[in-house]
Amino acid sequence: MRLTCPLCGDRDRREFYYYGSDDYLDRPGPEAPASAWDDYLHNRDNPAGITRDLWYHEQGCAQWLAVTRSTVTHEILRVELVAGLKGARE
Amino acid sequence: MRYSGFRVFTEGLFGNKGWKPAWRDPAPKPEYDAIIIGGGGHGLSTAYYLAKNHGLTNVAVLEKGYLGGGNVGRNTTIVRANYFLPGNSEFYSHSLKLWEGLEAELNYNVMHSQRGLINLFHSDGQRDAFVRRGNAMINQGDDAILLDREGVREHLPYLDFEQTRFPIYGGLLHPRGGSARHDAVAWGYARGADRRGVDLIQNCEVTGIDIENGKVRGVQTTRGAIRAAKVGIVVAGRSSQVAAMAGMRLPIESHILQAFVTEGLKPVIDHVVSFGMGHFYISQSDKGGLVFGGDLDFYASYAARGNLPMVEHVMEAGMTLMPMIGRAKVLRSWGGIMDMSPDGSPIIDRTHVEGLYLDCGWNYGGFKAVPASGWCMAHLMATDQPHEVAKRFRLDRFATGHLLDEEGTGSQHNLH
Ligand SMILES: Cc1cc2nc3c(=O)[nH]c(=O)nc-3n(C[C@H](O)[C@H](O)[C@H](O)COP(=O)(O)OP(=O)(O)OC[C@H]3O[C@@H](n4cnc5c(N)ncnc54)[C@H](O)[C@@H]3O)c2cc1C
Ligand SMILES: [Zn+2]
Numbered sequence: 001m002r003l004t005c006p007l008c009g010d011r012d013r014r015e016f017y018y019y020g021s022d023d024y025l026d027r028p029g030p031e032a033p034a035s036a037w038d039d040y041l042h043n044r045d046n047p048a049g050i051t052r053d054l055w056y057h058e059q060g061c062a063q064w065l066a067v068t069r070s071t072v073t074h075e076i077l078r079v080e081l082v083a084g085l086k087g088a089r090e
Numbered sequence: 091m092r093y094s095g096f097r098v099f100t101e102g103l104f105g106n107k108g109w110k111p112a113w114r115d116p117a118p119k120p121e122y123d124a125i126i127i128g129g130g131g132h133g134l135s136t137a138y139y140l141a142k143n144h145g146l147t148n149v150a151v152l153e154k155g156y157l158g159g160g161n162v163g164r165n166t167t168i169v170r171a172n173y174f175l176p177g178n179s180e181f182y183s184h185s186l187k188l189w190e191g192l193e194a195e196l197n198y199n200v201m202h203s204q205r206g207l208i209n210l211f212h213s214d215g216q217r218d219a220f221v222r223r224g225n226a227m228i229n230q231g232d233d234a235i236l237l238d239r240e241g242v243r244e245h246l247p248y249l250d251f252e253q254t255r256f257p258i259y260g261g262l263l264h265p266r267g268g269s270a271r272h273d274a275v276a277w278g279y280a281r282g283a284d285r286r287g288v289d290l291i292q293n294c295e296v297t298g299i300d301i302e303n304g305k306v307r308g309v310q311t312t313r314g315a316i317r318a319a320k321v322g323i324v325v326a327g328r329s330s331q332v333a334a335m336a337g338m339r340l341p342i343e344s345h346i347l348q349a350f351v352t353e354g355l356k357p358v359i360d361h362v363v364s365f366g367m368g369h370f371y372i373s374q375s376d377k378g379g380l381v382f383g384g385d386l387d388f389y390a391s392y393a394a395r396g397n398l399p400m401v402e403h404v405m406e407a408g409m410t411l412m413p414m415i416g417r418a419k420v421l422r423s424w425g426g427i428m429d430m431s432p433d434g435s436p437i438i439d440r441t442h443v444e445g446l447y448l449d450c451g452w453n454y455g456g457f458k459a460v461p462a463s464g465w466c467m468a469h470l471m472a473t474d475q476p477h478e479v480a481k482r483f484r485l486d487r488f489a490t491g492h493l494l495d496e497e498g499t500g501s502q503h504n505l506h
Contacts, residue, residue: 001389001397012399013397014399018388018389018504019504020390020502020503021343021390034489038488038489039339041488042341042432042488042489042501042503043339043488044330044339044340044342044343044503045330045334046330046340046342046343046390047330048328048331048344048392051390053389053390071344071390071391071392071393072392072393073393074391074393074397
């Protein structure tokens with residue numbers, strides 16, 4: 001598997017650290033109930049098909065990436081900088 | 091038909107014409123008392139113990155493919171009871187005891203072989219952790235022996251004791267640990283359940299779960315609707331999809347785990363050996379193949395095949411530990427879909443729907459759990475109460491913080 005980093009280009013999977021589903025982009029606010037934290041940390045759609053998850057380009061540009069890909073074929077459909085996603089840094 | 095040595099002998103005399111199929115191939119009935127979704131190891135053992143321990147025989151196992159075609163037939167068959175945490179310890183201890191009586195119980199040769207499991211350690215800190223684990227095992231009534239470096243050498247003279255990256259300090263020997271024939275376990279439980287009246291229905295994919303007023307009514311399948319007041323979801327890597335049919339979003343992420351087998355060799359590895367620092371473990375099958383594996387590929391996947399970086403990593407770790415295997419030819423590699431839970435421990439619990447039960451989160455360690463998981467899931471489904479040794483496998487433990495984090499790495503999907 002190779003990921004195309006928007007900054008570094010086509011790179012080997014070994015350069016990246018996998019974090020998990022893009023649920024991690026929706027961090028609950030300070031007032032959120034415990035159930036929101038449970039959803040944020042643990043509960044997942046876990047689709048057999050297209051998913052978007054977060055990868056860290058550890059041995060490259062050290063950017064967080066949102067990768068849209070198929071969990072069934074391992075095809076990579078899109079790689080975006082998390083920093084560029086609307087709402088990601090709110 | 092009872093199997094026995096005598097039977098094999100007499101069948102041999104008469105051209106093996108007397109053997110019959112090990113189970114029936116029934117059409118689904120419109121209604122059962124209980125339905126098990128998933129014909130893997132856990133689903134089949136659940137059905138078996140529902141019939142055997144609780145007298146519930148009007149039961150169907152619905153399998154979308156063929157029996158034993160999932161992870162139960164893809165794993166590397168290590169059976170052990172060397173868990174540390176209360177909650178896990180008594181459960182796996184119970185499971186190992188069931189394994190020890192399984193062949194007589196099922197009248198089926200599951201080739202359970204207690205050849206001894208050795209977990210290697212490579213530092214003082216790791217030794218301390220293993221001493222502690224060994225004491226926990228002994229407190230649980232199981233067996234553990236701490237080996238120093240020379241003790242390991244006696245058992246495993248072929249390891250590279252000179253390597254400096256992870257020098258071998260010793261190992262924890264679990265003499266009752268070992269392996270078994272994976273398919274045989276599925277087949278043995280299938281035959282046992284069938285003989286007690288359970289319908290094993292293959293090529294029957296569950297596509298929906300019928301719920302009325304908060305109670306389960308049955309399931310929709312590719313072979314029509316089937317009613318039941320109790321339904322158990324026992325589908326391992328597919329747990330998220332099936333639970334979603336009941337509106338649930340599970341604390342599960344499905345990951346790929348690969349394994350490898352070499353050509354058949356003369357007996358050379360007598361134990362199961364695990365090299366945690368390098369992420370490598372190995373045993374030798376009764377056919378002679380070296381069966382080995384390592385860690386997850388570490389990304390969510392349903393592909394049942396992995397990528398090359400982990401292949402390379404596993405081979406490197408194997409060569410670091412035991413260079414003698416370098417000439418063996420790898421025949422096959424494959425992957426299975428693991429239902430990973432955030433803390434690395436399983437779930438056997440009720441759900442928010444009355445009559446709907448869940449058995450999942452087996453991570454990469456669910457083969458050894460097949461007997462006890464079925465035992466406890468059957469208990470839960472029959473009595474509506476958790477079994478004593480599985481009562482901490484709760485679905486809500488992530489929300490409440492009652493984690494069972496055996497590795498102590500944290501409750502996060504990418505850490506187990
Ligand atoms: C490479 C590898 C090595 C492993 N090594 C070990 C080991 O050494 N020791 C150990 O203890 N464990 C090991 N495991 C883990 C172990 O194999 C699993 O945890 C265990 O087999 C999972 O339970 P199961 O047998 O019920 O799963 P499965 O056999 O996968 O059964 C689930 C069944 O559900 C069916 N199903 C899914 N969806 C539906 C549906 N909608 N309708 C009907 N049926 C459905 C599937 O077809 C499948 O047959 C390993 C796993 C792998 C992949
Ligand atoms: Zn980059």
